[in-house]
Amino acid sequence: MKILTLSIKQKHFDEILAGKKTHEYREIRPTNAKKYITYLCGGKEYKVDEELPEEGEVDLKPIKYDAIKFLTGEYKGKRPYIIVEVKREEVAILTDENGEDIVYEYNGEEYLAAQIDYTLGKVLEKHID
Template identity: 85%
Template sequence: MNILTLSIKQKYFDEILAGTKTHEYREIRPTNAKKYITYLCGGKEYKADEELPEEGEIELKPIQYDAIKLLTGEYRGKRPYIIVEVKDAEASILTNNEGNDIVYTYKGEEYLAAQMDYTLGKILEKHID
């Protein structure tokens, strides 16, 4: 089973446990993109954006995870967690009100604002003190 591990605030952790939060969103940045996506361009798949050709339409392909392990609490000792089924994953490039791509700069390089949308299913495991 391929499991993505993420930290989450207690409020959202509780909402997922209660079944009221059914999606988990994560911003895709240059520092974390390899955890969430690969890139498709010209029929080829690339693991890193620096490998991409200069020209061509680029698609974001979500890395397939079976479940997400969500941890909450302090970063010491045994942290409460839940493992939740991933029913679907979608990566999208974010746009402004005019429909233009949102562009940020990181270490002098421009990148497109993007996010992951994980549709959550049933809770597979939980450890709550």
């Protein structure tokens, strides 16, 4: 089973446990992209954007996870966690109110604002002290 580990606030942790929160959204940035996506260009898949060819249309492909392990609490000792099934994952390019792609700059390079949306399923395991 392929599991993604994420930290979340207690409020959201409790909402997932109660079945009220059914989606988890994360912003995709150059510093975390390899955890969430791969790049498709010219029929080939690339793990990091530095490997991409200069020319060609690029699509973002979400990395498939079977479940997400959500941790909450302080970053010390044993932290409460739940492991939740992932039903679906989808990547969206973010746009402004005019429908234009939002572009940010990081280390002198431009990148498109994007987020990943995980549709959550049932709680598979929980450890709460």
